[in-house]
Amino acid sequence: MAQVSHEGVRRGSGYLPVADHGLIGDLRSVALVGTNGTIDWYCAPSFDAPSVFAAILDAERGGCFELAASGAARTKQFYFPDTNVLITRFFTGDGVGEVQDFMPVGGAKAETERHRLIRRVICVRGTVPFRARVAPRFDYGARRHTLHRTGDTAVFASDGLSLALTSTVPLEADGQDVRSEFKLTEGESAVFALDEVSGEVAPRRCASREAEEQFAATVAYWRRWLSSSRYRGRWREMVHRSALTLKLLTYAPTGAIVAAPTTSLPERLGGERNWDYRYVWVRDAAFCVYALLRLGFSEEAEAFMDFVTRHISPGDCKSAGPLQIMYGIDGRTDLTERELPHLEGHFGSAPVRVGNAAADQLQLDIYGALIDSIYLYDKWAKPISSDQWDDVCGLVDWVCAHWDQPDEGIWETRGGRRNFLYSRLMCWVAIERAIRMANRRGLPADLNRWRECRDTVYRRIMDRGWSAARGAFVQYEDGDVLDAAVLMMPLSKFIAPTDPKWLSTLDALTRDLVSDSLVYRYDPQASPDGLRGDEGTFSICSFWYVEALVHAGRLDEARLAFEKMLTYANHLGLYAEEIGHTGEQQGNFPQAFTHLALISAAFNLDRALG
Template structure:
């Protein structure tokens, strides 16, 4: 895709890259925005998570587009969430005054107001006086579409071939036909409001007066607090668990119940490297684990919505089996991967990718994650329907024929298929949980066939997935390399957490893949994955490690490792996918996988500590 700068305006002032961790997340259960600690929105897709970006300066500081809002004099800033909500507050401290920005997206009900995907920014001066500047510089279509800005009083309308947005403000606006800006000074007690809406034939521009903005802020606070009140977690790490739950809810696409893996694309796993992927889709594995986390906390309606999404997907088929590994948030199966060559990538980390070619991979472990989530929902939520059971039975029958084959595995390697032990483990989980459901509810099933395959998988793992030389379960059959995914073995109830073979494996993983409580997925040098470069430690594996230690009875080690992991969260309690060598956050942000594993580790460590 060629990039034409004609008509796109100048780069916003002070273009630079803010660290991944220096952001908070807001959203309306359709899409989300990242707000940096300096008050800049530098990632926002409208009207959905997977739509092209409108603000994308996190991927290209000069050409991605942003919504700057900040004091015009040097200040210190601090950022926090209004307690127990997803309303984000960025505070500015200067000698002459203190002010704050309240950023939020109302969760609207009606079809017209809901279609606005309104993003509200309230600026309030709480002490003294501060001068402010705002600059709204959208770059539509990932920065590839030209647009115009038309100003009428306090309303600016941005139009591109694919999308129209309206900015309404109580402050005076200026424009050059492409961007819009404002300069204003606030005295103590004064405020201004900026509201950005998607508009169309049925959704005209609409102002957002100060009183309305305040009422919307109060309603949004009530929405999130009412939702969070449904949590039944009251353990030692309540604040972190609640924040993780709020993140998972923010990553939910309300129309279908789908849960995206992350709201971003192409944030690098290694700065300057090529390990940059689009995570704005629904991974069956990730979302199924989310069901477990949400059920643990008592959020059965979210679990029910996603189980419905999953079962609808099972009624189709994929070239690799009953399910493909991921889907669009609307359930679509085609997610073609291409590169945005006109964007330089975060800190020069190219390529920037949209779509995901891993869609066509065979990853057998997804069936274990999926059936386990259905099993838990059937047990803790509501009994699944007879039609859903028919689909589960068909998946189990298919696995009996196909479990014993190589695949790309949980880490989506691009170096060819292998006989990954984790994939075998989760095939065992799929059949074992299906058998449990059938037995508990007296459902029709080919139990002898399922049992035969289940036991064959168990014996294969024990014989060929165990390395006597390493005294450990290993990454692939008849292999000698370690893999952190095997931390799931006791959590999946495949092996007792105190079994000598498992304790020996835990020691081996600790020696080879753990660095001061942080866990690497595997060693790419010893086990090539088809990609250049290295990566950081994988945060979900670090939380799995905590849980494995706790289940093994090593409670002091588990608690210390957990507390250390919490120090790597950002200032708001958010986690990206990975942690870099100097403690920086890497990869797409925030990541559902990381936050759901935090919830699980906290829940089980609490229980073990008593």
């Protein structure tokens, strides 16, 4: 649990580090809650809707919901066990108080459309004065709003979205914002509830009793969901926190799984590697399906398969192929990228971007990721339908015809296309897994063509992806640059994990890309990616490295590397995309890629240790 002094935290830089946040959500959107009690990221009513609170991207203009003990206080932040209910505890000179933050999940349709966010304040011991300030800034801080206050209700209204704040303590207007100062003694509580309101959903006061009932119902929901986990291994707490996080990143109405719930949190402070991750990456979501299936959560896998069936059709072939690398959470394909110059960015790291131009890239590896997830779903959860098999055949036929071309690759480089080894590898996976499905179930397929193409891809990788000079498989054909993505070669069963060529590659990666168990994706100086600046170690690669060590039989090294990685999580067990040179978390937060890789590494290491 974090213990930090937050007196004056919004003076000076005005920002909390990325890692100083917890996450709550309702399977439609999420809010980031700082260790100082401030919600400084929240999009309503969905993950990819414009922000209402975005102080994490601009401390002055982004908007926030502050709720904290008045004056100096130490804090600890933790999750209510086995749930996504977040508690921030304040230790003051006169007592102890805590804020319980959660978003009710499920319930009637009208309640779901309320998108309620509840902040329940309790005095645990002594007497604690609190202060609250609710300052929404609609449409990423670009749209003005009006304030209408009646008694204990304040309605913030803007074009297209209105939010109602109800409170059990008095509210005071402060321009277009509201404030409240109140004191609680031991056993007393106060409740703030923020709802989306419209013609069909009217403001409704959230009394203390209702808040207590919704707290209990939300706790019960998360514990009931987590009880389906089959994992009983050594790292149960971290694995289950990762599973709960992945669940929070699912969009219940469609089955979509977002890569991360934030945009433009920088991969390096002051750098330009700031991207919008609030979309469904085919690759990331497919890997999530694998991780959740490993733990026994087949319902989420089925929901994603339904998303794929509804929104991804091999017949809709575009210039970059039948699959787009990412989709909106509603399946839309237009994710036009634009910059928001009125926001200064996290710690001044501009630009702030919404949308993602990488949606138009060609990334051949996504076909392997998707078909591998379909293969595992068909094997572990439920047999796919005949229509779904027809779609798989269409995708594999396209891969057989188009695998031999340069693309932007898994890391979405903006420095031009290359013949990336990882893209070839995952094309091989796409064909090989489809062959397995056809053989196991006797499904119709052009197996002779598929086998011939699979073998051709294999020979191409072995002939042109291997560098004798480096003694390693490399980033792209006929090159000599190392890339951590090749760690997937044994994990995807392309090569034996003890093959001499692979062991030589593993040693080369260890020498050049591994820093005290943390793994860089590649060296941007040796392989320019079209962007300025460097980056930190990439956390999914660090967990891939653990798995590669496990499969190579280096269990002591694997366990040490894994447990070191666990120490880089934040105080709640959450990870961003990267870890910086001084150990700080960087990039969008929390990152599905990192948490799904943690689950996979823990599962396989635990099984190998016996």
